[in-house]
Amino acid sequence: MNDIRKYFPVLNQEVNGHPLVYLDSAATSQKPTQVLEVLKKYYEFDNSNVHRGVHTLGNRATDSYEGAREKIRKFINANSTEEIIYTRGTTTSINTVAAAYGRANVNEGDEIVITKMEHHSNFIPWQQLAKQQKAVLKFIELEEDGTISLETVRQTITPKTKIVAVTMASNVLGTINPVKEITEIAHENGAITVIDAAQGAPHMPIDVQDIDCDFLAFSGHKMCGPTGIGVLYGKKAHLENMEPIEFGGEMIDFVDLYDSTWKELPWKFEGGTPNIAGAIGLGAAIDFLNEIGLENIAKHEHELVEYAIAEMEKVGGISIYGPLDPSKRCGLITFNLDGVHPHDLATVLDMNGIAIRAGHHCAQPLMKWLQCTATARASFYMYNSKEDVDAFVAGLRMAKEYFNDVF
Template sequence: MNEFRKDFPILNQEVNGHPLVYLDSAATSQKPKQVLDVIRKYYDLDNSNVHRGVHTLGNRATDSYEGAREKVRKFINAKSTKEIIYTRGTTTSLNTVASGYGRQKIEEGDEIIISYMEHHSNLIPWQQLAKEKKAVLKYFDLEEDGTITLETVRNTITDKTKIVAITMASNVLGTINPIKEIAEIAHEHGAIIVVDAAQAAPHMPIDVQDLDVDFLGISGHKMCGPTGIGALYGKEALLEEMEPIEFGGEMIDFVDLYDSTWKELPWKFEGGTPNIAGAIGLGAAIDYLTEIGLENIAKHEHELVAYALQEMDKIDGLSIYGPRDPEKRCGLITFNIDDVHPHDLATVLDMNGIAIRAGHHCAQPLMKWLSCSATARASFYIYNTKEDIDRLVEGLRGAKEYFNDVF
C-alpha cells in the first residue's frame, strides 16, 4: 500500500516545520494526482454543459459525465444507472429521501427509527420529518462498546415502522453495522431502509443488491474524489414513485403554462447544470479505488487500526470509544485524554505536523451518550502507514506531558 502514497502530492509538505501526517480522512480524504489530472483535463479540453448541445465538446462532456454514473453503478452494484442520482453528497442524498419519499409516505403515528450514532445528516432530516408529520422518532439502543445487536433491532422495529435510517459505519465509534440483517428485519415489517454510507464507501466493498437496501448515499470527497459531489442510490420502483424536490432545467420533459412533466430516471432528480467536473472526478476516484481493490483497502486499515489500538492503549489516561475488535470497525479511532480538551490536544499535535479532528463530529446526541462534549479522532486511509501512527503516539505522549507540566 505504501506505493500509493506517492500519488498524493499534498502529503509531500511540511506543516509547522514537520513532515505532514494527515489523520483526518474521515472528514475528507486527500486526492491522488490521477483524479486531479482528470478534472484538469475536463476544464482544459472538454468544458461544456451536458445533455444540451450537439457540438463536440458537449458530446465529450456528456459521455464522461454519464460514463462516471456507470462507474458509480458498478462500484455499488446497482441494477441500473437509473438508480444512481448525482447529488452534492450524502447530506443531500439523505435529505432527498426524507423530503421526496418521506413526505409522501409518512403519516401521523408512523415510526421512523435511527440510532444514537448517526451523523447529523442522518438525524436531523428524520427528526424534522417526524415533527412535521407527527410521526414517532425512535432510536436503537447501543451496547457499551457502541454496537447494535440484532436482538435490539428486532425489539425496536414494529409493524408501525415505515423507515429505518442508519449509518453503515460510524464516523465517531468506527462501528460497522450489520446492514444486510437490519434490512431483512425492516422488510419483514414492511419498512424501508435508508443507509448513510459516507464512511463505508471509501473503505469496504458495497453491494446494494446483496444488502437489499432501499436507499444509500455516498460522498465523493471521502473516497479520493472532489468535494460537492456524491450519489444517491435508490431502488428504481421507489424512485419512480417519488416526486422531484428541485425544479428547473434539465429535469423536465415538457413544460406548459400550467403544468409540466418530468424526464425519466435518473434525470428527473437532477435539475439545473450539474457538477460536471465533480462527477467526472468521482468516476476517476472510483477507477483509482477499484484498481487498488476495496478488499485490500479494508485489510490495510484493519492492520493500521489494530496497531494503533495496541500502541494507544499504552498511554495512561487515554480512553478509546467504540468496538475493540479491529474487524468490527472502520479505519478511525476516537479518543480522549484525561484533563486535556480535544481542541487543545489537536492544536498541540498540529504544531508537530499531525492533523487530527477534534469536536463533536456532527454527532451531538452520540457525544451525550458518551458523556462528553467533544472527542479527538484519528482516521486512516490508503496513504497512511504504521510510521504515521508512531508519530501520532509520540505526539500524544508529548502533549500529555506538556499539559501535565502546565497544569
Template sequence: MNIKDIKTYFPVLNQEVNGHPLIYLDSAATSQKPIQVIEALKKYYEFDNSNVHRGVHTLGNRATDSYEGAREKVRKFINARSTKEIIFTRGTTTALNTVAAGYGRQTLQQGDEIVITYMEHHSNIIPWQQLAKEKGAVLKYIDLQEDGTISLDAVRAAITSKTKIVSIMYVSNVLGTINPIKDIAKIAHDNGAIIAVDAAQAAPHMKVDVQDLDCDFLAFSGHKMCAPTGIGVLYGKEALLDNMEPIEFGGEMIDFVGLYDSTWKELPWKFEGGTPIIAGAVGLGAAIDFLNEVGLDNIAAHEHKLAAYAMDEMEKIEGLKIFGPRDPMQRCGLVTFNLDDVHPHDVATVLDMNGIAVRAGHHCAQPLMKWLQVTATARASFYLYNDEADIDRLVAGLRSAKEYFNDVF
C-alpha cells in the first residue's frame, strides 16, 4: 500500500469544512477510520451480531471467533507471549486505572513510592494520586530537561529502593517526546519496581514490542489507531495478572457463583466482566490489519519526515514558539506551539474557518502546562493520511491568523 494513496481510504477526509477542503491535524486526540474498519463494523452488525462465549448457535460462534481473533491480532501487534496477557478495555484510561486499582491497591504499603513524570496525561496522573492518598504512598515526579526530554540520570535520581511502581508515557501527547522506555524499565527493575507504560500515542505510530521493552504493563486505545472509540488494550505480564484481583464483577468473568462466594475465570476473561466490547474489538482487529499492511516502520518514517518539515516551515513565522525536542527523530508526528500573545483557542478558531482542524487547550496535561509556564497551547498532530500539502495549508492558515490578530490588536 503506497503511503501517498492513503487518503483515499478515509472517506471523512473527502469533504469541505467552512468552504475549504478538510485538513485534519488532530489525530493525537482521535484518528480517522479507514473504509476497511468501517466495513468490518458494518459486516459484524449486519451478519454476525451476537454475544460471545455464551452461546452455541452460529452467530454466537462467529462473533466469538472474531472477538478472540482480534485478541490474537493484538498479541502479535505488540509481541506479547500469550493472549492471556491481552485484556480488552474501554481505552487507555480504563487500562491504567485497572493497574492502579488491581495491582497497586493490593501491593503498595505506606511509604512506598510511585514515580511518574511532569509530561503525563491526566489519565496517568490521577489514578496514582488517588492510590497514593489511599495507601499513604509517596508520589514523585521525574525532572524534565529544558527541551522536554528525560535524562536517564534524572530517572536514576527519582527511582529508589522504595519505588514500587513507575508509570510513564511512551510518547508525549504534548511535546511529542519519545521516551527511552527500555532503559527506564531496566532502572525500575534493578530497584525492584514494576513499570507501566501509557502507549496511547506510541502504538498507532511505531512498532511496540513489549518483550523487548520488558515493560510489566502497557496500555493503549483503539480510537487513536484507526479503530472505533470505546475499545482499548491492557497488556500485563501473565504472572502479574494472575496474582491480581479483578476490579469489575459480573457476568462473563466468573467461573462459579455460590450464595456467599465466587470464583473467577482464567486469564484474560477474569478482567472482562459483562458483555465485552465486541464490535470495538472487531474494528480494532481490522485497524491492526490495515496498519500492518501500510507498515509501522513506514508510518514512523513518514511522520518523522512530516514533523521535520512542519517545524522547518513553522519556525519561519515570526512570534511562533514550538514546544518539545527540535530533533524530529526524538519526537513523534506532532507539533505543539503558541503564536505571539494570541490565545490558542483563537488560533484554532481561525484555522477551523479555513478548514484546518487542530487541538487547543491544556491537552489533559495541566502539570506539564505549568512546567512550560503556559496556560494552553495549540497542537497539530499528523498521521499516515497527512502530507506536506496539509502542512503548507497549516502554515498559510497560521500566517492568516497572525495577520488577522495583528490587525485587530
C-alpha cells in the first residue's frame, strides 16, 4: 500500500507551503494516472458518439463504453449488463428509482422506511415521494453509537412498507450497515430495498446477488473515477416494468407522431448523449481498484481509522461520532474539537496543507440527531498513510493550542 501514492500526481504538491495531506476522499477521491491516461487517450484518439455511427472512431468509443459496463457488472456481480444503468451519479440514480418505480408502486397510506443517517440524496427523494403519494415516511431509529439494530429494523418495517432505502456506509458516522439482513427483512414484508453505496463501492467488495437488493446506486468520482458518472443497478424485472423518466435520443426504438416505443434495457434509461469519457474512465478506475484489491483497501483503512482514533483521543477535548470500533465503520472519522467551530478548524488545518471537510455533510437530519450544527470530517483512502494521520493529529494539537490562546 505504501507504493500506491505514486500513482496519484495531485498528491505530489505543496499547499500553503506544506506537503498536501488529503483527507477528504469521502467527498471525492483523487484519480490515478491509469484513469487520467485513459481519459486522455479517448479524447485524443477515439472521441466520437456511441451507438449511432458505423465509422471506426464510433465503433472504438462504443466498444470502450460498453466494455466499461461489463466491468461494472462484474465489480458488483450483477446478473447482466441489462441491469447496469449509467447515470450522473448516486443522486440521479436514487431519484430515478423514486420517480420511475416509486410513483408507480407507492400509494396513499403505504410506508417508505429510511434512517436519519441518510445523505440528503437518499433522504429528500423519499421525503418528497411520500408527500406526493400521501405515503407514510418512517425512520429506523439509531442506537446511541450510531449503528442500526436489526430488532429495530424488524419493528419498523411492516407489511405496509413498500420501499426501504438505506446507506451501505454513512458519510458522517462511518457506520457500515447490515444491508443484506435489512434486505431480507424487507423482502419478508413484501418491500423492495434501495441501497446507497456511494461510500461503500470505493472501499469494500459488493455482491448485489448476495445482498439480494432490488436497487443499488454509487458514483464514479468517489472511487478514483471521473466526476459526472454514476451507476444504478436494478433487478431486471423491476427495470423492465419501469417507465423511463427522460425522453429523447438514444433511448427510443420507434417514434411516430402520437406514440413512441423504447429501446431494450439498459438503454431505455439512458436518454441523450451519455458521459462517454466518464464511463470509460470509471471502467479504468474499476480495473485499478481490482488490481489493488477491495479487501486490501478495507483492511488498510480500518488500520488507519484505528490508529487515528487512538491518536485523536490523546489530544483530548475531541468528540468522535459513530462507532469507535474500527471494524464497524468505513474509513472516515467525523468529530468536533471543543470550543472550535468546524469551519475554523478546517481553515487552520488547510493553512498547514491538511484538507478535511467541515459542515453538515448533506445530512442535516443527522446533525439534529447528533445535536450539532456542523462537524469536521477526516476521510481516508488507499493513498493515505500513518504519516498523514500524524500530520493531521499534529494539526489538531496546534489548532487546539491556538484557539485556547486566542479565547
